[in-house]
Amino acid sequence: MAQIGTAGNQGPGIRSDCHITLELKNNGGIKINLTSKVDALYKKSIQDLATQILDFFRVEHAVLDINDRGALPFVLAARIEAAIKQVLETDAEFWLDLIPENKYQTEKDKTRRSRLYLPGNSPKLMLNAGIHQPDAVILDLEDSVAVDKKEEARLIVRNALRAINFYGAERMVRINQLPMGLEDLEHVVPHHVNLVLIPKCESAEQVLSVDQKITQILTEKQLNYPVYIMPIIESALGVIKAFEIASASQRVAALSIGLEDYTADLGTSRTLEGRESFFARNQLVNAAKAVGIQAIDSVFSDIADMDALRIVVLESKSLGFDGMGCIHPRQIKVIHGAFAPSEAEIEKAKKIVIAFEEATDKGLGVVSLGSKMIDPPVVKRALKTIAVALETGLLPEDWKEQIQK
Amino acid sequence: MATKFVKNAVGRMIPEEINGKPVIPFQGVHGYITEGARYAPPLPSCANYPKDGNKLVKDLKTALKESGIKSGMTISTHHHFRNGDLIANQIFQAASEMGLKDLVWFPSASFPCHEPMIEYLEDGTIHHIEGSMNGPLGRFASLGKMKGTGVLRSHGGRYQSVQDGEVVIDIAIIAAPTADPFGNANGLTGDSACGLLGFALGDSQYAHKVIVVTDNLVPFPCIPWQIQGNYVDYVVEIGQIGIPEKIISGTTRITRSPDRLFIADLTAKFCDEVGIIKDGFSFQAGAGGTSLAIGNYFGEIMREKGIKARFARGGSNQYLVDMLEEGLIDYILDGQTFDLAGVKSMRENPNHVNTSPFTSYNYHGKGNFAGLVDVVILGATEVDVNYNANVVTHSDGLLLHGIGGWQNCLFSKTVILPIPLFRDRIPIIRDEVTTICGPGELIDVIVTERGIAINPRRKDLLEKTRNSKLPIMTIEELKEEGEKICGVPEPVEFGERVIAAIKWVDGTVIDVVRQVLE
Numbered sequence: 001m002a003q004i005g006t007a008g009n010q011g012p013g014i015r016s017d018c019h020i021t022l023e024l025k026n027n028g029g030i031k032i033n034l035t036s037k038v039d040a041l042y043k044k045s046i047q048d049l050a051t052q053i054l055d056f057f058r059v060e061h062a063v064l065d066i067n068d069r070g071a072l073p074f075v076l077a078a079r080i081e082a083a084i085k086q087v088l089e090t091d092a093e094f095w096l097d098l099i100p101e102n103k104y105q106t107e108k109d110k111t112r113r114s115r116l117y118l119p120g121n122s123p124k125l126m127l128n129a130g131i132h133q134p135d136a137v138i139l140d141l142e143d144s145v146a147v148d149k150k151e152e153a154r155l156i157v158r159n160a161l162r163a164i165n166f167y168g169a170e171r172m173v174r175i176n177q178l179p180m181g182l183e184d185l186e187h188v189v190p191h192h193v194n195l196v197l198i199p200k201c202e203s204a205e206q207v208l209s210v211d212q213k214i215t216q217i218l219t220e221k222q223l224n225y226p227v228y229i230m231p232i233i234e235s236a237l238g239v240i241k242a243f244e245i246a247s248a249s250q251r252v253a254a255l256s257i258g259l260e261d262y263t264a265d266l267g268t269s270r271t272l273e274g275r276e277s278f279f280a281r282n283q284l285v286n287a288a289k290a291v292g293i294q295a296i297d298s299v300f301s302d303i304a305d306m307d308a309l310r311i312v313v314l315e316s317k318s319l320g321f322d323g324m325g326c327i328h329p330r331q332i333k334v335i336h337g338a339f340a341p342s343e344a345e346i347e348k349a350k351k352i353v354i355a356f357e358e359a360t361d362k363g364l365g366v367v368s369l370g371s372k373m374i375d376p377p378v379v380k381r382a383l384k385t386i387a388v389a390l391e392t393g394l395l396p397e398d399w400k401e402q403i404q405k
Numbered sequence: 406m407a408t409k410f411v412k413n414a415v416g417r418m419i420p421e422e423i424n425g426k427p428v429i430p431f432q433g434v435h436g437y438i439t440e441g442a443r444y445a446p447p448l449p450s451c452a453n454y455p456k457d458g459n460k461l462v463k464d465l466k467t468a469l470k471e472s473g474i475k476s477g478m479t480i481s482t483h484h485h486f487r488n489g490d491l492i493a494n495q496i497f498q499a500a501s502e503m504g505l506k507d508l509v510w511f512p513s514a515s516f517p518c519h520e521p522m523i524e525y526l527e528d529g530t531i532h533h534i535e536g537s538m539n540g541p542l543g544r545f546a547s548l549g550k551m552k553g554t555g556v557l558r559s560h561g562g563r564y565q566s567v568q569d570g571e572v573v574i575d576i577a578i579i580a581a582p583t584a585d586p587f588g589n590a591n592g593l594t595g596d597s598a599c600g601l602l603g604f605a606l607g608d609s610q611y612a613h614k615v616i617v618v619t620d621n622l623v624p625f626p627c628i629p630w631q632i633q634g635n636y637v638d639y640v641v642e643i644g645q646i647g648i649p650e651k652i653i654s655g656t657t658r659i660t661r662s663p664d665r666l667f668i669a670d671l672t673a674k675f676c677d678e679v680g681i682i683k684d685g686f687s688f689q690a691g692a693g694g695t696s697l698a699i700g701n702y703f704g705e706i707m708r709e710k711g712i713k714a715r716f717a718r719g720g721s722n723q724y725l726v727d728m729l730e731e732g733l734i735d736y737i738l739d740g741q742t743f744d745l746a747g748v749k750s751m752r753e754n755p756n757h758v759n760t761s762p763f764t765s766y767n768y769h770g771k772g773n774f775a776g777l778v779d780v781v782i783l784g785a786t787e788v789d790v791n792y793n794a795n796v797v798t799h800s801d802g803l804l805l806h807g808i809g810g811w812q813n814c815l816f817s818k819t820v821i822l823p824i825p826l827f828r829d830r831i832p833i834i835r836d837e838v839t840t841i842c843g844p845g846e847l848i849d850v851i852v853t854e855r856g857i858a859i860n861p862r863r864k865d866l867l868e869k870t871r872n873s874k875l876p877i878m879t880i881e882e883l884k885e886e887g888e889k890i891c892g893v894p895e896p897v898e899f900g901e902r903v904i905a906a907i908k909w910v911d912g913t914v915i916d917v918v919r920q921v922l923e
Contacts, residue, residue, distance in 0.1 A: 016829050038830045040801030041894035070829025073892060127890075128664045131854045165890075329663035393874075 005086030007152050008079040009121075010067055016124040018071040022083040025061040030054055036068035049073055053080045056094050074163035075123045078155035085151065098162045098192065105225050106170045106194045108253045111135050111388060112294055112323040113339040114332045115172060119144035120153035126160050130167035132329040138172045141184050142199050150176065154187040161191035170194045172230070178206055182213050189217040193227060195253060200261065201231035202238045204248035211249040227251065230296065234258035235265045239280045242287035254294035254322070257284050260301075272308060274315070285320040299325035306334050313338035340392050341385045349389070350399065352382035408903075415793065415841050417916045423554050423906050424533060431915040434844060439912070443769070444570030446613050458587040458625060460640045465492075465618060466499045468639040469576065472614035476506040477532075478575035481612060483605040484514035485580075485592055485741060489651025492580040492618055494518075497525040507532040509553075511574060513563060513604035514807050515539055518651070526551055535572065536563070537797075537807020538905070546904050547804045549920035555804070555905035557797060559812035560604065560740070561766025562910050567611045568769045571912050577612035579605040579632060580646040584619035588637025589630035593752040595621030597647045600721075600742030600751045602631045603761035609636040620646045631759065649745060659701060659724065660694030664825060664854055669695050671875070672782065672823040672852045673702035679869045681780045681819060682706050689718035689781040689814060690725075692743060695823050696782045700724055707733050718765070718778060721747035721757065729757060738774075740765055740810060766813035768910050775816035783811055785822045787838040790880050792845030792860050794822060795838040797907060800831050802839055802899050802921045812910050815847035819866070826853040832887035832894060834858075834880060839897070841916040842907055851880060858883050898922060 003024050010019035018036075032050050034043065050064055064083075068076070074096055081094050115136035118126050122144075129137050139160055145153040157173060173188045174197040175181035181198065188196065198210055207229060214227050229251040233239055239262070246255050259277050263270045270276065281297070288295035297316040300309045313335050316324055324335050341349065351369055356379045359367045367374040389395035396402065410418040413430035421428055429437065454460065462468045474480075480500075482493045493512060498521075500508055506529045510522070513536065520541040525531045533553025538546050546555050558566060566572040581590030582597040592602045597620055609615050615637045622642045627634075660666060672695075676682050682703060690700040700717070701724055707713060713732060717725055719739030723746035728734050730750075737757045742748045750757045765774045775781075786806070787795040796811050798804050814820070824833050833853070849866065851858040856878035859866045870877050878886075888894075900920030909915040 038801075040897045042830060042892060044895055045892050070831070072830055072890065128667075128854060131667055132663065330666070 001089060002087055005083035007082035007086070008071075010069070014069045016070050016072065016075065016127060017122075018066060018068040018076055018079055020067075020079045020083040021065040022080070022087060023063045024059070024087045025063060027061050029061060030059070031063045033063065033065045034068065036066065036070075038068065038070050045073070046076060049076055050080055053077060053084070053094050057081075057084050057088060057090060057092060059084060059088065071123070072127070072163075074159040075156065078159045079152070082152040082155050093158075096159055096162050099165060101165045102162065102171070102192055104168070104192075106228070108226070108228060109294070110170060111391075112170070112254060112296060114323060114326050114335045115170070115296070116326045116329060116332065117144070117174075117299065120157045121145050121149045123156055123160065126164055129329070130165060130169050132332050133167065134169050134326065134329075134332045135323065136170035136172050136195070137166050138174050138197060138325070140174045142174050142176050150180070154184060158187045158191055161188060161193055172197055174199060174232075175210075178209065182209065185210065185213050185217060189214055189227060190221050190223065192225060195228040195230055197256070198229060198231045199258070200234045200238070201245055202235055203241060204244045207231055207245055207248035207252060211251050214251065228253035230254045230256050232256045232258045233280070233284055234261035236262070238262075239283050242284050243290060246287045246291040246293060252291070252293060254296050255284055255288040256296040256325070257281060257298050259298035272312070274312075281319055281321070289320065294322040295320060297321040297324040299327050300331065301327065303328040303330065306330070309334050310338050336392065340394060341389050345385055346389050346395060349382035349385035350403070352379060353386050354400070354403070356382070413913070413915065415844055415915060417841060419914045419917060420903055423556065423903070423914070428906070429913045431909050431913040434846060435911075437911045437913050439569055439769075441569075443568050444573070444611060446611055458634075460588055460634075460637060461586050461622075462639050462641060465495060465578075465616075465641050465643065466503070468616045468641050469496070469499055469503070471639055472576045472616060474500065474503070474505065474576060477508070479509040479511050479535075479573060481511040481574045481577045481608045482513070483579060483602065483608065484512060484516065485599040485602060485604060485652075486597070486647030486649070487514075487652045488516040488518045489648035490516065490518055490580070491645055491647050492578060494521045496578055497522060497530055501525050501528060501530040505530060507552075510534045510536065511572060512536040513560065514809065515542055517541060537809070538804055539807055540805060543804040543806070547802065547918070547921045548923060549900060549902050549904055551904065554903055555918075556908060557808055557905055558908045559766065559808045559910055560762040560810045561768060561813035562808070562908050562912065564607045564762040564766065565768040565910065565912055566908070567607045568767065569912065574608055574612035576614045576616065577605065577608035578616045578618060579609060581617050581619045581632060582646070583621045583623055583627055584617045584640060585623050585625040585627035585634065586640055587625050588615070588617050588632070588634030588640050589625070589627040590617050590619065590632040590634075590637075591627060591629055592631060593629070593748070595619070597621065597645065597649050598748050598752070599647060599649055599652055600748040601739065601759035603740055603759055603764075605632060606761040607763060609633070614638045616641060618643060618646055620644060649748070652742065652744060652748075658694060659697045662694070665695045666698055668823045668825065668852055668854050669698035669702055671854070671857065672699050672821060673706060675850065675852060675857060675870075675875060676703070676780055676821070677706050678873055678875060679866055682710070682712075684712035685715045686779045687714055687716045687718070687777065689778050689817065691781070691783050691809075691811070691814070692720055693784045696784065697722065697724055699782050699823065700728070704728050704731075704733055718781075719743070719747065721750065723747070726750040726757070729754065738765070762810075762813075766810060766910070768912070773816055775813050776818070778814070778817040780819045780821060781814040781817040782821050782823060783814055785824055785833070787833055787835050788822060788824070788848070788851055788880075789835050789838045789845070790884055792848040792851070792880065793838050793841045794843045794845075794848055795840045796842045798840040798918055800835070800839055800894065800897070802897055802919065804905055804918050808842060808907070812843055815843050819849050819863075820847060821850040821852060822848060823852040826855045826883065826887045827891050830891045832884070832891045834884040834887050835894070836884075840907060840918055844915070851883065853883060855886050856883050
């Protein structure tokens with residue numbers, strides 16, 4: 001193994017991150033050289049944390065250079081551990097406390113209008129992601145992480161799952177393509193992740209191998225919380241196999257589509273109108289709905305053009321998609337707005353819900369509205385529409401009383 | 406003899422003497438009332454000035470000599486060019502060449518472009534600075550390298566100190582984008598137009614000698630005369646006085662940071678919910694990306710409601726000018742233009758009115774404009790659990806910012822500080838701020854991305870938000886949230902030496918800044 005390990009980011013534009021160099025020595029004990037823009041307030045805290053981690057990995061003689069640009073403890077810890085693992089063969093892992101706020105579970109059919117992509121090796125972008133209230137955050141280990149930073153990113157993502165409060169957003173991780181993605185699971189499944197995205201998914205076998213690995217890790221660690229799977233279809237073959245992928249495992253909560261790679265696979269390029277992906281999107285929605293799960297649309301990459309985004313989201317909704325990816329917090333509000341139920345949808349849902357409640361009160365097994373029978377899935381959908389309308393402030397809490405008036 | 410320290414009304418230890426002058430410790434808001442008469446400069450006679458009204462001299466150095474410059478004098482400049490000022494450095498270069506020592510520089514603000522002053526502080530030309538010390542100068546002073554002690558004042562406090570004679574300006578040098586040989590001058594026209602010259606107005610009225618420096622000399626009369634030639638001793642024409650494009654500093658554009666936009670949006674929602682944004686209201690959004698974004702959100706709300714503001718206080722910029730032109734604001738009362746759109750508007754739009762610190766902020770005025778403003782949005786580097794706020798030092802003790810109009814604005818009806826809960830790893834809500842610039846009793850609301858804290862003194866605002874969906878928290882809860890993320894900060898050790906005094910708007914000292922240990 002190497003004698004010197006390095007991790008992290010440095011340079012003038014780097015904030016809330018650090019750069020670590022660790023050189024193993026044969027003698028001389030531990031020497032920590034700390035340069036930090038926050039050393040007036042956190043010098044001792046940083047040194048204590050570094051010492052604790054070196055002790056944990058039984059490093060006895062080393063020079064540790066920390067160039068800190070205001071990194072939070074979870075970042076420092078991940079970077080130091082990453083440097084240690086370049087010079088030391090070890091299976092040990094330095095876990096920070098899991099904050100109690102992160103122990104929540106999510107429902108399989110939870111609202112998933114927006115999910116914000118966060119590059120797995122850029123901790124700064126993760127810190128405030130939750131305040132923008134996306135339905136989900138995706139800590140990304142795949143395309144946004146350079147090949148030589150994959151190991152480091154796993155530790156940042158693991159520590160982020162344990163230490164960052166995302167204020168109720170569903171916590172998703174996009175693993176790498178298999179088989180590397182299976183190794184990623186070791187670093188995310190034990191840390192209360194809610195959902196795992198499988199990129200470039202093309203077969204039921206891939207889903208199954210992820211499913212089995214998740215089950216295996218949860219069993220080994222004696223953990224029992226749900227971990228869902230969202231395969232991302234990004235190729236012509238994947239589109240053809242959408243139904244078998246969607247139905248491969250009970251863990252699959254949604255199918256998603258990645259149009260950049262898909263259009264490249266077709267040998268065409270992505271347009272605003274999206275005619276080139278019309279078939280794929282329809283196929284994907286249809287496959288998802290056939291299994292009773294959600295369909296999630298691709299990201300929209302022009303972060304400055306909110307008007308175009310709104311048009312794209314409205315079309316997405318009309319095709320049957322339930323949500324969309326975001327690459328910038330500003331997109332969240334637009335996406336939520338466009339996926340929100342329309343006035344007509346809310347009005348219809350109100351009538352159905354009231355009819356449903358009346359039927360329940362009277363002990364009737366069948367709900368009817370006027371002369372029309374209402375099927376249970378329609379009732380369920382209406383209840384959901386009302387819930388979303390309440391959640392997004394489109395409907396006042398006391399809407400029923402207002403109707404009575 | 407060691408300096409004695411006394412505790413002031415906010416509990417800070419204040420030396421009895423600074424730069425050899427006695428100090429009055431802060432005595433509470435409106436706790437200190439001065440008596441006596443205004444200071445007056447020596448009485449001039451027109452007989453002593455050229456009959457043809459031509460006060461031109463050949464260069465700046467000559468003007469300084471003719472003004473009788475000598476060691477120990479106080480020299481003032483203004484900051485309407487912000488980071489594009491070309492004159493201040495030249496003055497002290499000339500003074501250094503003349504072998505002068507121990508001058509006091511009394512700028513209305515300093516900027517990073519004034520880094521060359523460090524040379525004149527080191528060679529003894531300048532004894533100390535009485536004015537803001539931004540960036541490099543602040544760092545220099547913080548490390549205890551300035552011979553004397555810095556004195557920081559608000560814009561209003563600067564006028565107060567000149568008017569009551571606490572500061573006697575020996576020579577005022579006024580860079581003017583347009584002037585005539587008699588000394589009439591304005592900031593509106595010429596290649597270097599910077600809008601107005603309000604910060605230099607008091608200097609022109611109270612300095613013993615006044616030099617106008619211009620790069621656009623016009624025949625008499627220079628109209629309008631924002632600065633009156635009757636106060637002016639000498640006029641100098643030079644190639645260029647300032648770079649107007651550099652008026653635009655990084656703080657005068659709307660932020661693109663999604664986190665800061667979020668805070669701005671939350672602040673605007675808060676103002677709307679508590680009923681501040683109503684027809685005929687008034688507001689001031691200071692410099693700074695978040696504040697500017699809030700002004701913009703105010704605009705959206707006004708448009709939606711079909712209402713307008715009676716006036717907005719500048720610094721003006723493109724966004725505020727657009728609102729004026731759209732009819733969302735009746736008047737801009739402007740203390741300084743933050744960009745060239747502001748300059749143009751002030752020149753062309755009679756509803757865009759120039760003001761000086763006398764009109765808006767002066768402690769010795771018969772009333773205070775600031776109190777007429779419904780809501781003011783300000784920044785801060787730190788706030789403590791008693792709502793005291795700091796705007797000049799960072800948590801590590803480095804003096805890096807000036808006070809500007811910040812203290813003066815605290816007298817508005819509602820003062821809101823929208824700030825991130827932490828910057829990098831530095832939590833913003835502290836048990837005690839490093840330096841108190843504003844007493845908590847004047848600060849009403851702290852808006853962060855993770856919650857809003859309302860000063861318990863503002864029972865009305867607490868009442869109005871009782872059933873609100875806004876994330877209202879106590880300031881202690883906010884502090885705890887920040888420390889949960891960043892960790893509890895360790896106490897910072899400072900040197901013994903006092904490197905700067907922070908004046909309150911009435912001339913008393915509210916806090917001092919101590920040397921930062923290297």
